[in-house]
Amino acid sequence: MIEIKGVTKKYGNFTAVDNVDIRIPRGSFFALLGPNGAGKTTLIRMLIGLAKPSTGEILINNMKVHRNNNKLKKMIGIVPQYTNLDKELTVRENLIFSAKIFKIPRRKASEKIDQLLEFVELKEIEDRETNKLSGGMKRKLMIAKALINDPQVIFLDEPTVGIDLNSRRKIWDILKSMKKQGKTILLTTHYIEEADYLCNSVSLMNNGRIFYYDTPENLKRLLGEYTLEYFNQEDKTEYKYFESMEEARIYSNNIKTEFTIRKTTLEDVFYNFTNRKVI
Ligand SMILES: Nc1ncnc2c1ncn2[C@@H]1O[C@H](COP(=O)(O)OP(=O)(O)O)[C@@H](O)[C@H]1O
Ligand SMILES: [Mg+2]
Structure with missing residues (x-):
């Protein structure tokens, strides 16, 4: 069209x-x-x-x-x-x-x-x-x-x-x-x-x-459907992306600081490729 x-x-x-x-x-x-x-x-x-x-x-x-x-x-x-x-x-x-x-x-x-x-x-x-x-x-x-x-x-x-x-x-x-x-x-x-x-x-x-x-789904899959977000030793937020919750959990075992595991969003995709937030 x-x-x-x-x-x-x-x-x-x-x-x-x-x-x-x-x-x-x-x-x-x-x-x-x-x-x-x-x-x-x-x-x-x-x-x-x-x-x-x-x-x-x-x-x-x-x-x-x-x-x-x-x-x-x-x-x-x-x-x-x-x-x-x-x-x-x-x-x-x-x-x-x-x-x-x-x-x-x-x-x-x-x-x-x-x-x-x-x-x-x-x-x-x-x-x-x-x-x-x-x-x-x-x-x-x-x-x-x-x-x-x-x-x-x-x-x-x-x-x-x-x-x-x-x-x-x-x-x-x-x-x-x-x-x-x-x-x-x-x-x-x-x-x-x-x-x-x-x-x-x-x-x-x-x-x-x-x-x-x-599609939004494919864009998120580009990175991995799950995001592990944590504060690193230098007080910066780090993001790691995984195909499954299980993989994110395994990785998180080695993280000493606070972290969350959540679904990847389009914001993550945007940020990952531009180093820039959309808003
Ligand atoms: N008529 C114009 N003359 C010169 N620069 C322009 C004009 N219109 C837009 N721009 C520039 O083009 C860029 C994109 O603007 P715009 O399309 O309005 O962005 P968005 O809608 O995504 O916020 C901006 O840097 C803006 O300053
Ligand atoms: Mg505009």
């Missing part, structure tokens, strides 16, 4: 996205996981035609992405990193406005808006002015807005940054049911557990480069 072929984006001498190749099959839920400055937003901006790759090309549903590809715009939905809502308008009015942009006939738009407001649980506050919404509510409205044209492909740039835990879980549920409806979803995040919990494939991104791209 999405093909990113040798895409690089340079700003002057600086390479924000470096020779990225990704193929995302229809119906999959894909995460771009990386710390701030990794190049996630830059890649998303190229995917939606807001920025032009310096080299390489992007195809969505076999159509080349570029700024004026209106056919493509009709089939994608976007939840940007920063709010794209009209603060003066009410919740419902924001959606009416979006429906107009897509020239959806009034009656049909009204039905669609009712359905979306139910879906993101904002129906009860549809008449509230947008600037009076909490961060979580705004994000849910942005998701509803992205869905107004019934897109097959949805891009979400850090959809749960800066919102409380309960709203985050609600948004995760919304995203999961979008996946169930067969949509192709690409999200960027710097929350490990978000990528791990939601997505069936994850790409690890650092300094503009994708250095691994697989």
